[in-house]
Amino acid sequence: MxxxxxxxxxxxxxxxxxxxxxxxxxxxxxxxxxxxxxxxxxxxxxxxxxxxxxxxxxxxxxxxxxxxxxxxxxxxxxxxxxxxxxxxxxxxxxxxIKGGASILTEAEQLSFASRAAAVAGIDISREEAMRVIEETRITLAGSGANDEAARLVAAYEDLVKRNRSIDFQDLMRMxxxxxxxxxxxxxxxxxxxxxxxxxxxxxxxxxxxx
Known part of the structure; x- marks a missing residue:
């Protein structure tokens, strides 16, 4: 009705x-x-x-x-x-996406963000690193990102790729x-x-x- x-x-x-x-x-x-x-x-x-x-x-x-x-x-x-x-x-x-790919949990994303910050030589908390990563990637291509944010995203995405994983934001972006x-x-x-x-x-x- x-x-x-x-x-x-x-x-x-x-x-x-x-x-x-x-x-x-x-x-x-x-x-x-x-x-x-x-x-x-x-x-x-x-x-x-x-x-x-x-x-x-x-x-x-x-x-x-x-x-x-x-x-x-x-x-x-x-x-x-x-x-x-x-x-x-x-x-x-x-x-x-291949059959063996795993989707990162929120805790795993934060861990990867922390490791990416260390690789990029940026001294910030894992929560702040994740925020910067998400806000930078939200534009799809990361256009307009500053050098520090771009390095952080590149390090994070490299870690995720080498781990044969994908996060929720990347699912949508890809x-x-x-x-x-x-x-x-x-x-x-x-x-x-x-x-x-x-x-x-x-x-x-x-x-x-x-």
């Missing part, structure tokens, strides 16, 4: 171009997303929707709510995943770069929904194949 929406919510559902919904917690953003997905799937038979969110629980809940709204017969046209899950899938398809330059396939969807927002989300602009 369709949810009862106010004017602003219905406007977001009816919008056919790019749409950003910003509101406080509990204001119905997820309901709007579910109704918008239902509207698209029912009106456009060839449509395929991908929903990206931050956690597996959120992705599973989102899929459950959309399928409950539109019915099981449309479930194959809906894909929900975490940002990192989508990135990992794209990299596996393009064979950018996937986006691959899809931009044609090295990885675009997402097979007509509509991409992103839930939540943070500064690092600027790296998660997945190209899609319409």
């Amino acid at each position: 369709a949810a009862r929406l106010n004017f602003a919510q219905q406007s977001a559902v009816d919008e056919e171009s790019h749409c950003l919904v910003a509101a406080c917690p509990g204001s119905g953003k997820t309901t709007v997303l579910v109704e918008k997905a239902a509207s698209i799937l029912s009106k456009t038979p060839e449509s395929r929707i991908v929903v990206a969110t931050f956690t597996r629980d959120a992705a599973n809940e989102m899929r459950k709510r959309i399928v409950s709204r539109v019915g099981e017969e449309m479930s194959e046209r809906i894909s929900t995943n975490t940002f990192h899950g989508l990135a990992f899938r794209q990299l596996r398809k393009s064979k950018k 996937a986006v770069i691959g899809m931009r330059n044609g090295g990885s396939p675009p997402l097979k969807c007509t509509h991409l929904f992103i839930t939540g927002f943070c500064f690092t989300i600027t790296t998660v602009l997945f190209p899609v194949r319409l």
